[in-house]
Amino acid sequence: MTHTELSPARRISDNGISVDCVIFGFDGERLNVLLLRRTGEIGGISFDDMKLPGSPIYQDEDLDEAAHRVLKELTGLSNVYLSQFKAFGSKTRTENPRDVIWLEKESGIKVDRRMVTVAYIALLKIGRSISRELNGSRAIWVPLGTEGSLAFDHNQILTESISQIRRMVALSPDCIFDLLPRKFTISQLRKLYETILQEKIDAGNFYKKLSVMPYVVPLDEKETGTPHRAARLYRFDRVIYRKNHSE
Amino acid sequence: MTHTELSPARRISDNGISVDCVIFGFDGERLNVLLLRRTGEIGGISFDDMKLPGSPIYQDEDLDEAAHRVLKELTGLSNVYLSQFKAFGSKTRTENPRDVIWLEKESGIKVDRRMVTVAYIALLKIGRSISRELNGSRAIWVPLGTEGSLAFDHNQILTESISQIRRMVALSPDCIFDLLPRKFTISQLRKLYETILQEKIDAGNFYKKLSVMPYVVPLDEKETGTPHRAARLYRFDRVIYRKNHSE
Numbered sequence: 168m169t170h171t172e173l174s175p176a177r178r179i180s181d182n183g184i185s186v187d188c189v190i191f192g193f194d195g196e197r198l199n200v201l202l203l204r205r206t207g208e209i210g211g212i213s214f215d216d217m218k219l220p221g222s223p224i225y226q227d228e229d230l231d232e233a234a235h236r237v238l239k240e241l242t243g244l245s246n247v248y249l250s251q252f253k254a255f256g257s258k259t260r261t262e263n264p265r266d267v268i269w270l271e272k273e274s275g276i277k278v279d280r281r282m283v284t285v286a287y288i289a290l291l292k293i294g295r296s297i298s299r300e301l302n303g304s305r306a307i308w309v310p311l312g313t314e315g316s317l318a319f320d321h322n323q324i325l326t327e328s329i330s331q332i333r334r335m336v337a338l339s340p341d342c343i344f345d346l347l348p349r350k351f352t353i354s355q356l357r358k359l360y361e362t363i364l365q366e367k368i369d370a371g372n373f374y375k376k377l378s379v380m381p382y383v384v385p386l387d388e389k390e391t392g393t394p395h396r397a398a399r400l401y402r403f404d405r406v407i408y409r410k411n412h413s414e
Numbered sequence: 415m416t417h418t419e420l421s422p423a424r425r426i427s428d429n430g431i432s433v434d435c436v437i438f439g440f441d442g443e444r445l446n447v448l449l450l451r452r453t454g455e456i457g458g459i460s461f462d463d464m465k466l467p468g469s470p471i472y473q474d475e476d477l478d479e480a481a482h483r484v485l486k487e488l489t490g491l492s493n494v495y496l497s498q499f500k501a502f503g504s505k506t507r508t509e510n511p512r513d514v515i516w517l518e519k520e521s522g523i524k525v526d527r528r529m530v531t532v533a534y535i536a537l538l539k540i541g542r543s544i545s546r547e548l549n550g551s552r553a554i555w556v557p558l559g560t561e562g563s564l565a566f567d568h569n570q571i572l573t574e575s576i577s578q579i580r581r582m583v584a585l586s587p588d589c590i591f592d593l594l595p596r597k598f599t600i601s602q603l604r605k606l607y608e609t610i611l612q613e614k615i616d617a618g619n620f621y622k623k624l625s626v627m628p629y630v631v632p633l634d635e636k637e638t639g640t641p642h643r644a645a646r647l648y649r650f651d652r653v654i655y656r657k658n659h660s661e
Contacts, residue, residue, distance in 0.1 A: 180470065
């Protein structure tokens, strides 16, 4: 029982490797994902759909390096905390001729084999500084649920990344505040939980839930410039959070 | 800002893909990991160390399929719940000539490039049925901490898989009982927690902790055949657990 059991009748895989970045951003109302549009016509096939920012990796870079490079080159974003969450390696993932034709044209490489992709995830608040970084790139924020049919297996990667956020929030509840502006309303916090948990949360019940979140601290301020009655603003207190989560 | 930004001066990676399985087993006293011994001499280099069960994948199989095949072929184990936890793709991971020589001899493939490996994890109780399945294979249970210097980056994979168990237990406390025999003592449960959390737990404090684990149910039975005073046996009650973890 050694490696010599490898069957000579079956071909060993020499697949390519790529990385894909699933970047989530909350705009105060909705959870968005950062996508690139595929447009134009190649060999009689017309493209008008979207994909995650991703790319084959270079021989001389590590996976994490590749993920940061891809994000910077394709979206302009740097200094983003990316965490690896899963490798996707189905043998059918580069079987769609549309995707093969597109990838060969765009990357200049021959796609004669499966590309195994390693997916990364990041949570961002959509604010002025992020918008400035994205300025000039082809990347666009697309509200979750409106992305339509994406390239390759990117719909599956997106679906699994929502489950990944749910695990991240269950393990480290503070990571949800990476998505919120520095000052937020309880309604924004509740909508964000609803999107991530994919269930409706009753507003009254949610206020009760807040009692076990002493790190969500009310401010002496209200939101401004809203058409409805201005709601109180809150902030996340990391010191209180750490006291609660170090026991 | 498109894929055409790929630099023609840098080589696109066409690395191979492998899978590695980190199988943990608890024997009632210690947490063990399932390893294969590398012995013998190849080209003047002598081998006497260990590695995780792993193998390059075939072109015609998916990652999960490969992980189950590798485990069955190298250890005899089947019907094991394997979960993917991380891809390891450092460009230096197949740079040690020892590992390259060994892998080329054992697998019959030319290792002229990095192998990106996708690591899987499983938690098992070492009991009669597992021992029967392992019978006849070269796989051995090695107590954690005594594995020495492993092949490739397998020490790093092993270290990160302990953190992964910690995350799994934090998310789903029931998975710790996958490691324990059906009837266990509180001392066994405490030792297991100590190993996973990598910290000493005071026995008195641990009894207090049990009060928030109503699903650990005492039996009207004591352990037998021990040199010390026989301790009470407990069992895990999944029905009570589900009631507590569905709210």
